[in-house]
Amino acid sequence: MKTCFDCVPCLIRQMVDTARLCTSDDAVIEDALRQCLAEMARMDLGQSPPALGWRLYRLILDRCGATDPLRDMKAQSNRFALSLYPELKASVNRAPDPFAQAARLAIAGNIIDFGAHSSFSEARVRQSIAHALEAPLDPVELDALRHAAASARRILYLADNAGEIVLDKLLIERLGPEKVTVVVRGGPIINDATLEDARAAGLTGMVEVMDNGAPAAGTILDLCSPGLRQRFAAADLVIAKGQGNYETLSHALRPVYFLLKAKCPVVARSLRVKPGDIVLRRGGAA
């Protein structure tokens, strides 16, 4: 997905939010914001929003002298999601269709997105779960995913955010953990999950986890490690969580199942859904 004009003010808003997390020194924030605006004025909008976003994010962090301003928020969202996990797992086990229930809950977790919401809210997560269990979800796409997963031997699961990855465990258990490799980001970017979060979420003891080598949101293949690119090409099934992965892989050269909550009007329009809708959609060269 290329960056649309509406993404520009949204990216700048995210950078203001990020700078405020890094420092309370307005002079530093102002300098960082000016650098961001100057950089944005020169950027290639043919790239995806995460491809622009990670450079702006690094610029803000460098200027503000920070490395991982959302580390505490990520830990908090992991802890909260872990506190919900037992009851959610029980709900999957007693659901008439456990696979569908798990998929819905994994999508619900995608609400934990600091890019879309500038704070972490337990109430918002609970609302997202309640909504995802009731909202329409394409039954044809769901069954296609179910069958693809049943026949796949190597499933690559591209995770998105901290906290969310705890809810991903519910779906991974249904996919067959022995077949799944979970991919996290190669370095801190917004509240995206890293290896540290995968450990906190208990994923590392359950499945193979690798980082993609890139400190960017989404999966920008050109930035990722050769190992990740090889796995991406060789997997029988790729599942990609969240807006960032959709924005960066919507035109991938292989089929990808996108599972996300559409949180912004641009992504919603691209998917032909409404903001707030839950989405399970096969894309890429599908």
Add this chain to the structure above:
Amino acid sequence: MKTCFDCVPCLIRQMVDTARLCTSDDAVIEDALRQCLAEMARMDLGQSPPALGWRLYRLILDRCGATDPLRDMKAQSNRFALSLYPELKASVNRAPDPFAQAARLAIAGNIIDFGAHSSFSEARVRQSIAHALEAPLDPVELDALRHAAASARRILYLADNAGEIVLDKLLIERLGPEKVTVVVRGGPIINDATLEDARAAGLTGMVEVMDNGAPAAGTILDLCSPGLRQRFAAADLVIAKGQGNYETLSHALRPVYFLLKAKCPVVARSLRVKPGDIVLRRGGAA
């Protein structure tokens, strides 16, 4: 009011909206947006948002080859407000406190703000009217305005937007049209009222109307004509409608009665109200 960091992405969003009104040529919009970002990177945030905004607006219009992209929308909002005017005037006449009713309706009209909302919506105006007639309005400030108006001989009424100025007539009738001079912008800026709108609204046949000489939102005294500055200093009472006038006159060296609907979180925070609240507040060197 100085520009806060949150105003920066909001101003850029407004410029994207404006560029889209001027042209459907994405290459032209992209060029204009880049110029805007580069300009914004150099701007003095110690100025008010309208002081930055009008330069960005001119830049967008120059790049897109437009002069008044909201002219049709302004005419549409004037026509719609005129269609409501008879019933609203009747409601003032039969209200227990006609002055309060008129003030509430004038404030309700401030919802017609293309800077805050990227489109004109008749439903939104009707909702704003219904809300303004029920919402709390500081009775002390209202009485202070009532008494100031009764004793004033020269009232300067700084209008805000097209459409809204039709509802301003209801209050001006209560202030005493013979004492009132209505001030409109000196040139097209967003959907702010100009002399053309004052004529369409029927204000020119009712009170003295002058333009402020500046093609900017709000009232940036340094940009205004010497005549306006003289009137501003000499008036017994200054009434200023809308966010733009508040943003540019909140630290004026004379008392000003601000009447507006707080539409953005920054202005709401400055006024210690919630977004959506209606406000009647004496400010400046009050």
